[in-house]
Amino acid sequence: MSAAGLSPSHPVQVLDEFGTPRDVHVAGERPLTLYVDKREIVTLMTLGSAPELLALGYLRNQGFVKTIGSILSVQVDWKSDSVAVTASSGVDNWEGKLAHRTVTTGCEGTVFGSLMEKLDEIRLPPVVLRQTEIYHTLQRVNEYNEVYRRAGAVHGCTLCRGDDIEIFVEDVGRHNAADAISGHMWLEGLPGGGRIFYTTGRLTSEMVIKVAMMGIPILVSRSGVTWQGIDLARRMGVTLIARAKGRHFLVYHSARHALFDAIPQARPGHRAEANDGD
Amino acid sequence: MSAAGLSPSHPVQVLDEFGTPRDVHVAGERPLTLYVDKREIVTLMTLGSAPELLALGYLRNQGFVKTIGSILSVQVDWKSDSVAVTASSGVDNWEGKLAHRTVTTGCEGTVFGSLMEKLDEIRLPPVVLRQTEIYHTLQRVNEYNEVYRRAGAVHGCTLCRGDDIEIFVEDVGRHNAADAISGHMWLEGLPGGGRIFYTTGRLTSEMVIKVAMMGIPILVSRSGVTWQGIDLARRMGVTLIARAKGRHFLVYHSARHALFDAIPQARPGHRAEANDGD
Numbered sequence: 001m002s003a004a005g006l007s008p009s010h011p012v013q014v015l016d017e018f019g020t021p022r023d024v025h026v027a028g029e030r031p032l033t034l035y036v037d038k039r040e041i042v043t044l045m046t047l048g049s050a051p052e053l054l055a056l057g058y059l060r061n062q063g064f065v066k067t068i069g070s071i072l073s074v075q076v077d078w079k080s081d082s083v084a085v086t087a088s089s090g091v092d093n094w095e096g097k098l099a100h101r102t103v104t105t106g107c108e109g110t111v112f113g114s115l116m117e118k119l120d121e122i123r124l125p126p127v128v129l130r131q132t133e134i135y136h137t138l139q140r141v142n143e144y145n146e147v148y149r150r151a152g153a154v155h156g157c158t159l160c161r162g163d164d165i166e167i168f169v170e171d172v173g174r175h176n177a178a179d180a181i182s183g184h185m186w187l188e189g190l191p192g193g194g195r196i197f198y199t200t201g202r203l204t205s206e207m208v209i210k211v212a213m214m215g216i217p218i219l220v221s222r223s224g225v226t227w228q229g230i231d232l233a234r235r236m237g238v239t240l241i242a243r244a245k246g247r248h249f250l251v252y253h254s255a256r257h258a259l260f261d262a263i264p265q266a267r268p269g270h271r272a273e274a275n276d277g278d
Numbered sequence: 279m280s281a282a283g284l285s286p287s288h289p290v291q292v293l294d295e296f297g298t299p300r301d302v303h304v305a306g307e308r309p310l311t312l313y314v315d316k317r318e319i320v321t322l323m324t325l326g327s328a329p330e331l332l333a334l335g336y337l338r339n340q341g342f343v344k345t346i347g348s349i350l351s352v353q354v355d356w357k358s359d360s361v362a363v364t365a366s367s368g369v370d371n372w373e374g375k376l377a378h379r380t381v382t383t384g385c386e387g388t389v390f391g392s393l394m395e396k397l398d399e400i401r402l403p404p405v406v407l408r409q410t411e412i413y414h415t416l417q418r419v420n421e422y423n424e425v426y427r428r429a430g431a432v433h434g435c436t437l438c439r440g441d442d443i444e445i446f447v448e449d450v451g452r453h454n455a456a457d458a459i460s461g462h463m464w465l466e467g468l469p470g471g472g473r474i475f476y477t478t479g480r481l482t483s484e485m486v487i488k489v490a491m492m493g494i495p496i497l498v499s500r501s502g503v504t505w506q507g508i509d510l511a512r513r514m515g516v517t518l519i520a521r522a523k524g525r526h527f528l529v530y531h532s533a534r535h536a537l538f539d540a541i542p543q544a545r546p547g548h549r550a551e552a553n554d555g556d
Contacts, residue, residue, distance in 0.1 A: 010505040014528040017409070019538040024528065028505040029482060045483065045506075131295070152502035152521075172482060172504060204307060204450060205323065224430035226450060227288040227306040228323075243430075250292040250302065260297040 008047050008170070009150050025150045029172040033082045034058060036065070047154055047171045050180040051076045054171070055083045057183030061210055065089075068186045119209060124237035125193075127217040129254065131262040133196065136163055137220060138244055141198050144168040155201040157181050159216075161194060174201030178210045185214055192216035203229040203242055203252075212236040220244050225252050286325050286448070287428050303428045307450040311360045312336060314343070325432055325449045328458040329354045332449070333361045335461030339488060343367075346464045397487060402515035403471075405495040407532065409540040411474065414441055415498060416522055419476050422446040433479040435459050437494075439472060452479030456488045463492055470494035481507040481520055481530075490514040498522050503530050 009025040016022050030048055034041045034055050041064065046054060052074045059065045065087055072086040137160045144156060144165065157177035159166040167184045171177040178199070185192070192215025199207065203225040209232060211219045219233070220241045230252050233240040239254035247264045287303040294300050308326055312319045312333050319342065324332060330352045337343045343365055350364040415438045422434060422443065435455035437444040445462045449455040456477070463470070470493025477485065481503040487510060489497045497511070498519045508530050511518040517532035525542045 012505070012508060012530065014530050015536060016529075017525055017527050017538075018541055019536070022528070026503050026505045026508060026530075030506065172480075202450075225304050227290070227304045228308065230290060230304060247295055249295050250300070251294075252290065252292050252304075258293060258297070260295075263296055 008049055027152065027154045027172060030078075031081050032076075033080075035082060035084045037086055038084070044176060045172060046176050048078070049171065050169050050183075051083050053169070053180040053183035053187070054176055055085055055183065056186055057179030057181065059085065060182055060186050061179055061213065068189075119212070119232070119236060122212050122236045124212065124215065124217045126237065126254070126257055127239060129218060129239050129241075129251070129258045131258070131260050133162075134220060134241060134244065134249055135247070135262055136160075137196050137198055138246070138249075140165050141168070155199065157201075158198040159185070159190075160196040160198060166190070166195070174199055175206060175210070177201075178207060182210060182214055196220055198244075199223075202226065203233075203240060205229055205232055208232040208236070208238055208240070212238050220249070286327055305430065305432045305450060309359050310354075311358075313360060313362045315364055316362070322454060323450060324454050326356070327449065328447050328461075329361050331447070331458040331461035331465070332454055333363055333461065334464055335457030335459065337363065338460055338464050339457055339491065346467075397490070397510070397514060400490050400514045402490065402493065402495045404515065404532070404535055405517060407496060407517050407519075407529070407536045409536070409538050411440075412498060412519060412522065412527055413525070413540055414438075415474050415476055416524070416527075418443050419446070433477065435479075436476040437463070437468075438474040438476060444468070444473070452477055453484060453488070455479075456485060460488060460492055474498060476522075477501075480504065481511075481518060483507055483510050486510040486514070486516055486518070490516050498527070 009027050011023055012026055013021050014024055027047060029045045031043050032046050032048065032051055032054070033043045036059065042058070044054065044058065055074055056071065065071060070087050070089045072088050074083065074085050076083045140160065140163065141158045144158065154170045154172055155174035155177055156168060156170045157174065158168045159181050167181055169177045169180040171180065195216050196218045197211045197214070197216045198220045200222045201207065202223045203219060203221045205226065205228040208219065208229045212232070217237070218239045218241070222245050223242065225240060225242045230240060233253045239257065240252040241249050242252055243250045251258050287305050289301055290304055291299055292302055305325060307323045309321050310324050310326065310329055310332070311321045314337065320336070322332065322336065333352055334349065343349060348365050348367045350366050352361065352363050354361045418438065418441065419436045422436065432448045432450055433452035433455055434446060434448045435452065436446045437459050445459055447455045447458040449458065473494050474496045475489045475494045476498045478500045479485065480501045481497060481499045483504065483506040486497065486507045490510070495515070496517045496519070500523050501520065503518060503520045508518060511531045517535065518530040519527050520530055521528045529536050
């Protein structure tokens with residue numbers, strides 16, 4: 001999980017609106033080309049904080065490799081901006097997979113397409129969502145988001161269980177951070193049950209699909225949702241909470257299972273729906 | 279540019295942190311499959327506000343079609359979630375293009391790859407950046423962002439010239455909105471010179487590349503930048519302004535050409551570098 005020699009943020013000098021020079025940090029993004037058994041699969045733009053997990057999660061979520069047991073090695077080489085994976089069983093149907101991906105390119109589209117049929121098989125068991133649990137999660141994730149606080153322009157994803165932050169990953173794209181968490185769960189053999197997935201990014205269809213595929217029943221975001229995100233959450237039984245910041249949040253789905261056991265005392269008036277967290 | 283029968287935002291009922299039901303709006307995203315001469319190219323997830331321009335801009339930015347003159351028709355059909363383009367000269371080297379795209383999948387990666395070599399040929403002429411011009415732009419774009427204000431979870435891109443907003447496009451992904459603006463410029467034969475490109479989204483390498491390819495010398499964002507975005511802006515001569523909101527902004531590149539002709543009177547203290555605008 002190391003990224004030796006790789007700095008996630010870089011200092012730069014800028015001018016502010018007063019014409020005054022200021023030293024700030026900006027996030028780095030670099031290409032990482034993924035090879036499986038010496039065959040090039042994809043080039044991902046990444047912050048580079050968890051390249052091995054990103055590679056594993058990408059292969060898992062795209063359906064390139066079925067079980068973690070068939071992964072023999074994962075080797076990152078930042079000199080050539082590459083990660084080489086070897087798999088004992090290889091990859092079935094290369095051409096089909098690569099051809100298929102060409103029709104699903106795009107920020108939201110990489111897990112779309114043939115996966116949609118499989119989604120109908122996913123139905124997460126109902127869970128009880130406790131307000132105290134949401135607040136615990138929000139308090140804990142607040143301690144993370146290091147690159148974001150320093151440089152901005154990144155998204156953070158977190159896997160939480162009770163008061164534990166099991167893993168926190170930041171990346172330039174929320175889908176990369178989600179893939180890395182998926183890779184971690186795969187590697188450690190973690191089930192999704194009893195866990196909460198928190199992200200700073202929007203809950204689009206892609207995010208909901210990834211979280212449902214990980215078997216995680218509760219998805220919390222600081223940002224907003226799309227209509228398709230809600231629709232998929234309903235179909236697959238994912239509890240969806242968005243606009244979660246401080247004491248505020250909105251439950252977009254599975255409201256029937258929500259237990260409001262920590263209703264804030266003061267009611268400072270409703271906030272605007274759309275905020276800056278996208 | 280119409281999206282008849284297509285609603286960009288949907289009403290949903292949610293529960294807030296007090297357990298109180300609230301009616302809010304969320305942005306829609308739907309798949310749009312692009313065909314050229316009956317051949318399937320890609321499926322994009324889009325808000326659907328400017329599907330024809332999105333299709334044109336995508337084909338332009340991906341290098342599928344060289345000149346707008348060879349586009350014979352663009353037909354959107356929301357019943358089948360598709361847009362069909364016919365081109366007089368067809369597309370050269372289909373296999374090469376489709377195969378190439380498979381290695382550049384990902385949120386940031388769709389214009390990466392072989393385009394990188396061409397970028398060295400791009401060198402925009404130096405421009406003078408006036409603070410008054412930035413403030414005019416920020417004031418004008420504030421009047422737009424309709425779906426964002428209502429539903430959040432979208433990004434807006436705007437092409438400005440003086441006090442004119444030439445086009446404003448919102449989409450679930452900033453790259454789609456940028457592609458649609460590129461399509462508009464292509465269709466109308468607009469050069470990039472003398473224009474400002476404003477986006478609510480982050481200035482990653484992909485955004486800087488697209489704006490440079492459109493020939494637009496000034497790129498303004500409400501959000502942050504990545505280090506590679508700055509690096510590319512330096513190489514291609516794009517003036518880069520980020521964290522632009524209200525009277526605040528930071529000039530990340532081309533500071534030597536900045537004219538501070540509207541320095542704010544009050545100095546309310548420096549803000550934190552990283553904010554929520556990502």
